[in-house]
Amino acid sequence: MRLFDGVARIGLGLAAVGRPGYINLGRDRDLPPARTVPAMRERAHTLLDAAYAAGVRYFDVARSYGRAEEFLAGWLPGHAEAIAGSKWGYTYTANWQVEAEAHEVKDHSVATFERQLGESRALLGDRLTLYQIHSVTPDSPALTDRELHRRLAGQGAVVGLSTSGPAQADAIRAALEIEVDGRPLFRSVQATWNVLEPSAGPALAEAHAAGCAVIVKEALANGRLASADDAVALAAALHQPWATIVLSGAATSAQLTSNLRAATLILAADDLDRLAALAEPAETYWRTRAALPWS
Secondary structure, rough: OOOOOOOOOEEEEOOOOOOOOOOOOOOOHOOOOOOOOHHHEEEEEHHHHHHHHHOOOOOOOOOOOHHHHHOOOOOOOOOOOOOOEEOOOEEEEEOOOOOOOOOOEEEOOHHHHHHHHHHHHHHHHHEEEEEEEEOOOOHHHHHOHHHHHHHHHOOOOEEEOOOOOOOHHHHHHHHHHEOOOOEEEEEEEEEOOOOOOOOOHHHHHHHHHEEEEEEEEHHHHHHHHOOHOOOOHHHHHHHHOOOEEEEEEOOOOHHHHHHHHHHHOOHHHHHHHHHHOOOHHHHHHHHHHHHOOOO
16 A cells, blocks of 8 residues: 555645744744743644544654654544654754744754654654655755664665755755665655745656655745645646655644645646746745745
């Protein structure tokens, strides 16, 4: 059985509500005035409850999303159909502050994998279904470290990776070539794809053809597309024939409700052509993203 057989195509990511600071636009408006741990846990659980009631079954977190794994772990009991995916490779370093010298530190070493796998398992236990290397780029040692590959293959959960940066396609294609004991290592690919940054599309189609689940993140471009019709932007991702799951990154119940409209929105060819015209050069898009303030 494939990872997401029979599962709703919209998932919920907790990057925006697992920590007080993030780069999404509009957070001052969207989040509780006091972004305490209890307040953010309550917000996360409210969103999880609403998403599950609406049929969402895939929930996406990461070690670097503050307390997102903890929030999800506390909610999972009683939600037997929920599928939990997490990521390792960044360590959260902001100490629950909105402003910090460094919010997260990247390291794709075996030592970090072993430490963070233990941390994720301590919280999520056997509910951890998908474990992804976080934010792989073509120069990541995660693409060449054979010992890491062996340990990934043996850790129990489905092995995936997420990608970022203007060369996502190169990272995806390199990952598809990796095998352990004659079998492909990666069975899931998560990448940024949206109407402003569609450059990974052909590589994601190749991943899909190779039997990988394909998870789309940042379909609203960290809020840059939220001021328009967010459901249309998400629907554009859902219309890609290779897309298995498209993540909502909603921070409010109203945003989630609006995002979920995408599941039933049909876009005509003219609509898709109009949206395709919004695309930016990948380098331009990622420079803009890098300049977004943490707030």
